[in-house]
Ligand code: NA
């Protein structure tokens with residue numbers, strides 16, 4: 001069996017779990033089951049779910065926030081200020097939500113079966129000018145932040161602006177925005193750290209959730225040995241991903257900040273608590289109401305995430 | 315590369331249908347043009363809002379993405395009617411009469427097959443983004459402020475179906491010219507020799523300074 | 525059948541459809557769709573009962589492309605750039621620009637022709653399209669050159685060549701299209717076009733001055749303008765500067781301060797400024813409607829090519845032809861620079877028969893990754909690279925070279941659209957006459973391209989600042 005896999009961009013930390021999976025499958029099945037990974041050749045990143053539904057390819061990666069209405073169930077993982085502070089925890093809450101029957105039914109509409117997450121670190125904010133130290137400092141801060149994170153920062157008084165990621169650096173250099181919310185690797189690749197003065201270490205406003213899915217028909221038509229090889233490789237691929245991300249990307253991040261003399265801003269715990277009350281609670285409430293209307297067990301999904309986070313902190 | 319063509323008219327039924335149909339097509343094309351104008355105004359609002367009112371247009375990128383299909387698709391049939399989709403006319407530029415219209419018939423028919431299939435494909439694309447049961451009938455939304463995308467996706471099959479109708483009309487025009495042996499049939503774009511065509515193009519951009 | 529074989533057969537079929545006169549956008553779309561069907565059907569070993577499945581998957585895959593490719597913020601620059609051109613013309617800025625160029629520059633040898641070159645360069649800064657520029661200046665500049673005794677063919681050649689500057693000097697629709705195909709920063713590419721555009725104009729001017737000094741009775745210098753007259757010519761032409769400044773300031777602030785926004789906004793604000801001028805100049809709804817309709821027609825034409833070709837490109841992705849071509853090219857045992865020169869020569873040949881946009885869209889998906897691989901990959905650092913520049917810089921450099929080649933093809937026989945346009949405006953000139961008159965500029969363009977290849981910093985200096 002050969003599967004086509006639709007990713008986008010280039011090979012990077014964000015895609016290492018799929019690359020590892022391909023390697024493991026090849027080994028375990030003696031070359032019987034291979035993954036043919038394409039970076040952008042098979043689909044647009046925002047149409048990967050469509051491609052799965054059509055059957056154009058068998059495996060794909062996408063991000064929930066690209067199209068909330070396509071996958072409302074997993075957007076719960078993108079709610080702001082969930083309190084996630086590590087890739088391991090991000091993986092844990094993702095798998096918890098992916099394994100919920102309501103989520104599985106939601107993705108079944110696209111003939112898609114959730115395989116594994118691509119855990120991303122929190123989208124902490126880097127910016128120019130005076131660093132925000134209290135909630136009041138967020139008032140009027142023009143920041144590139146989309147979706148739930150944008151809404152949450154707006155609740156704190158910031159002015160979220162949307163633009164494509166490639167325009168962010170220039171917008172920041174030119175004063176169109178003063179700050180941008182990205183994962184560290186994106187801060188580096190989109191150049192926002194080149195001129196930044198500060199970066200928040202513990203604002204942890206949220207992250208995008210990007211699962212890897214497979215076409216259900218293709219999955220069902222695998223031989224038992226192949227399916228076993230696939231299922232048994234996922235944990236290993238994820239372990240590898242997290243290790244790689246921490247060692248490659250996060251290890252480069254600290255020195256990158258130091259080199260440019262970027263200040264690490266740590267907000268006080270009471271500021272964070274206040275911020276969560278101001279921004280997180282209303283966002284969660286709005287999400288629950290909206291998704292109840294869609295017929296999802298929204299409260300249950302939200303509680304699942306919150307409880308998983310709480311359990312990890314015990 | 316031909317960009318312009320002549321379309322002859324008379325008072326036959328075919329020509330009357332063509333002339334009435336082009337009125338619809340022109341309105342759709344003007345909608346494209348107005349969308350470009352709207353895009354320009356949107357940027358003005360965005361820049362002004364940001365600089366003078368501290369209030370950028372929310373979801374600026376999302377709105378641009380909603381405008382673009384309007385610009386890209388609505389004029390497709392009008393452009394085909396005017397012979398405005400470019401092609402290489404090294405071969406057809408040298409042909410005349412039946413030989414010419416046979417080639418035109420074949421390539422237009424091939425276009426019709428493609429567009430009919432794409433009507434199906436783009437309709438399916440629309441359908442995947444549309445759900446009567448969902449809020450705002452939306453099963454696909456934009457990245458930033460969550461606008462439903464189905465209206466923009468619907469524009470493709472709509473514009474493509476207008477183009478298909480135009481292609482059927484042109485196929486009939488070519489078939490008629492082949493059967494009756496017409497030199498200068500109505501309702502189809504006739505390639506003009508390159509020099510005349512260039513003169514026409516030049517006129518459309520120069521007249522004002524005279 | 526292997527996907528690569530399907531890829532080659534379908535590509536030949538596309539060539540055939542284009543040659544027999546099928547409109548390029550739809551020929552590419554159909555080739556792509558047929559190719560997809562072949563690929564999917566081949567996966568099922570061409571079993572008869574699997575054809576419908578292959579057809580369905582292919583049609584649905586292709587059916588996503590028009591909307592998903594067109595709904596892009598970066599592409600929104602194209603219609604606004606086109607709109608600027610049409611509005612600038614209604615704003616009546618051309619004549620003012622030519623008068624100013626004449627009074628300030630025409631005192632050099634070959635003065636009127638040099639003035640024409642710089643006036644077209646100035647108009648290029650508001651016009652995104654080469655053909656429009658040539659057409660406008662054929663009316664204004666040729667009569668003035670004839671009046672002071674220039675050879676008619678040469679005068680036509682100056683205008684045809686000058687028009688090509690519009691696609692290098694920003695705004696330029698073609699540079700935007702390149703940036704989108706290769707997924708590079710639009711703003712940097714637009715910036716990168718600026719110096720090579722000016723550089724081309726200077727090479728043209730140097731050629732004219734050289735000819736004027738060596739050829740007897742070539743065309744006199746036109747002096748005698750007083751400083752008062754010179755300064756009086758500036759205010760009517762000044763609006764062009766305002767537009768240029770607006771666009772430039774939004775992309776990159778040359779005064780060392782902050783830019784004012786993003787390229788997307790810059791294009792739109794530029795269009796708005798020209799719109800206000802045109803309205804002030806007496807443009808009413810009837811003219812605006814005409815301008816919008818023309819903008820729509822040209823935009824639709826370009827967008828249809830874009831999505832049509834991208835269906836074909838999607839098929840290429842499933843066939844993995846770009847990867848194969850890139851592997852083949854990097855395996856050649858030729859010096860990389862020689863390979864690059866061969867690619868550019870191939871563009872010169874192809875460009876004789878095709879238009880610039882179609883040519884770029886059809887070839888770049890295959891050629892661009894190969895060139896990047898030749899340089900050492902997309903993310904290669906300048907130190908490790910073949911051509912001595914980082915991946916993103918190589919993308920910019922190659923883009924300017926390709927666009928310059930495409931512009932070169934606008935003035936070469938047999939299909940040099942700019943020459944046709946000039947001949948069309950001047951009924952006393954045949955196309956052959958214009959091709960004769962433009963010949964000296966082939967040399968100038970060849971020199972320019974050679975220098976851009978030899979000294980990439982002409983291209984890369986400005987974008988490296990931004
Ligand atoms: Na230009």
Ligand code: NA
Pocket residue numbers: 875876877932933934935936937938939940941
């Ligand atoms: Na040519």
